[in-house]
Amino acid sequence: MILYHGSNIEIDKIDLTKSKPYKDFGKGFYLSADKQQAQRMAEQRTSIFLEGKPTINQYRFDETILNDNSLKVLCFEEYSEDWANFVLKNRDFNIEQPCHNYDIVYGPIADDGVTFQLRRYKTGMISLEQLVNELKYSKGITFQYYFGTELAISKLKKL
Template sequence: MNKSLTLYHGSSLIIEQPEFGKGNPFNDYGLGFYCTQTLELAKEWACSMEQDGYANRYSFCTDSLSILNLSDENYNILNWLSILLMNRRFNLSSDIAAQGREYLASTFLLPYENYDVIIGYRADDSYFSFASAFLNNTISLAQLEKAMFLGKLGEQVVLKSEKAFSRLCFEESIPAERTIYYPKKATRDSEARAASRAERKADPVRDAVYMIDILREEWKNDDARLRGNLPE
């Protein structure tokens, strides 16, 4: 992936020079600078109920950078979830959830901190609730996989290393009005949750695989049942 990308970062601020080592360490993939290649999504992420925001636009050269693309066919949804578990704060409301967290970390966690850039799905409010529900054994693996298609949140591109930060060049800041983009963000989330509820009713429980089944059967990273779970 040696090419130039156009990236957008949604924020309440104009950010001409992102600072390496600053930010929220409890985001999906840990400390980093979180971007998207989609302008409209950046505008949604920029706005809160109370204030407008900006989609900061950058050019980004990926030449010689190491990139972990979690949508690649070599990875599966449990790789994504195990990274999420290392960084986001989950409510482990059962022994199964606690054991599941430990097992996923020991079996499916990738060396994600070794990469300059991570590309993967964003665990917005709805996605995070789906991941938490699976860990707590209340939705199946198939339901979690299908939830990745819901809401159409798209991929985020996360700059992790100082080298990656050095390849980012600010172009402009594009205003985003909260009266337009906050309702869009809220609608996207509510539609994803509604679609998930409908999917749960349609999913046959008899053949479903849950977190407890993965623990009992000791699934491994090369299990054929996990191939191609993340949508491209």
Template sequence: MILYHGSNVKVEKPAILKANRTLDFGNGFYTTSNKEQAYKWAKIKQARENSTQGFISIYKFDEDIFNDKAIKTIVFDEANEQWLNFVIDNRMNAGYTHDYDIIKGPVADDRVYACLNAFENKFMDIETAIKELRTYKLADQISFHSIKALSFLDFIECEVI
């Protein structure tokens, strides 16, 4: 499968950097199979860093890794209760960590954040939040959380946007 990473720099050798903000799946290297989503990420990063260019780094990744027992993975096929709780733990619970090497699931975009905030502030119960989230067409994200996991990404090329 082909994966994309949007940024303000070319990333030939991915690394896990401590983020300066909370992320859906915690600190990691984030990719997507959706090139449009990577483009959005690149534009956001370009604006945030006041960069003159954005980049989409492109990688080859063997999906069979998700079946390899030597790698700890989790796949959220949809925005469900398990995914919602995991994202909230990563975004809202200070000090929360997990031991997954690779995580795949929906991207929590701005609409999802509004729904998460409504749920967190008890304006919406879990069933209503899940029902709402299922109406959204969400891009995917595949995040890598260990050096071992990053070794499964093969850099192909980079596009300037």
């Protein structure tokens, strides 16, 4: 399969040290099978950094690796309380990161208002069930792939 990473630059070599912590699945390299989602991310990154140009980096990935025992893989097939708790843990500044040891995590993208919604949940303003609903991506369910280790990154082939 082909996976896409939206950026404001061409990425010749993936460098996990440049990844930001406290994202949905932790500090890692994120990709999507949805090219339009990657394009939106590329445009967003370009507008944030005010440099570069929207760039879609493409990688070949053999998805059968997700069932291979040589990698630690976690899959969330839909929005769920388990997914919301995992996102909550990875985005919590009070929890030492990384807070898991998965090589690859696959699951839904959280809506952009995730920080606000997590704060509401932590203060008891909304239930976990409401949190799951609030975090659903407003443009419909879109999945992301998180590659968090050098072993996982080695499974991507730049196109």
